[in-house]
Amino acid sequence: MSSVVCLEISTLRRDGGLHCRIGLNQDSVAIYAAALKGGTPFPPVIAFNNGQEIWLADGYHRIAAAESIGHKTCSVDLRSGSLRDAILYVTSIKASKIQGIPHTLDDRSRVVERLLRDYVWSRCSDDQIADHCGVSRRWVHRVRQEFILRN
Template identity: 80%
Template sequence: MSSVICLEISILRRDGGLQCRSSLKKDSVATYAAAMERGEYFPPVIAFNDGQEIWLADGYHRLAAAECIGQKTFSVDLRSGSLRDAILYVTSIKSNKLQGLPHTLGDRYRVVERLLRDHVWSRCSDDQIADHCGVSRQCVHRIRQECTLRY
């Protein structure tokens, strides 16, 4: 279930490991902030409500831009679900295609690595993870081997 509502930016949890990018792109944040000041429309961010916390899944650049211009609230597509549901959303090919900024190779690496740390997905085949994330099976295989060596 999902509904779009206006929420205080400060209540959105951003520490759940959902940010798949290695860092925010400052130039994109500045561009978004300038557009927001001009009154341009931005789609709602996506967050998951587990009944106790509201986890930001998508929209880190938009929220950073809103904060830059002093905005205290933002439109949120609020979905029911756990932190794990949010993780599965942000690692999906569907999420990647909907985002305004395309994922870099490093971002895709982080997405696959995030799933490989999941207690259920880590047991899935390289093909299943590749299909979910929208990357090649070889990419998943290589990242799985690197993660195994590291941990």
């Protein structure tokens, strides 16, 4: 279940390993901040509520932009679900297709690695992970091999 609500930005947990990018693109944050300041509406960020915590899944750049201009609240598409549900959302092809800033190659590797750290997905085939993330099977295989060597 999902509903759009206005929440205090400070209530959004951002420490669950959900940000699948290597880092924030500060140029994008500045562009978003200027647009917000000018009154441009942005889609709500997406967060998952497990009844105790609200995990920010999508919208890290929008939140950073809002904070940079002093906003204390934001519009949130709040969905019921656990941290793991949020992880499965942010690693899905569906999530990557709606994002305003395209994933870099490093971001795509990070998404695959996030699934490889999951107790269920780590046992899935390269094909299954590729289908979920929207990358090639060969990409998943390469990332898995590098992940295994590092861990």
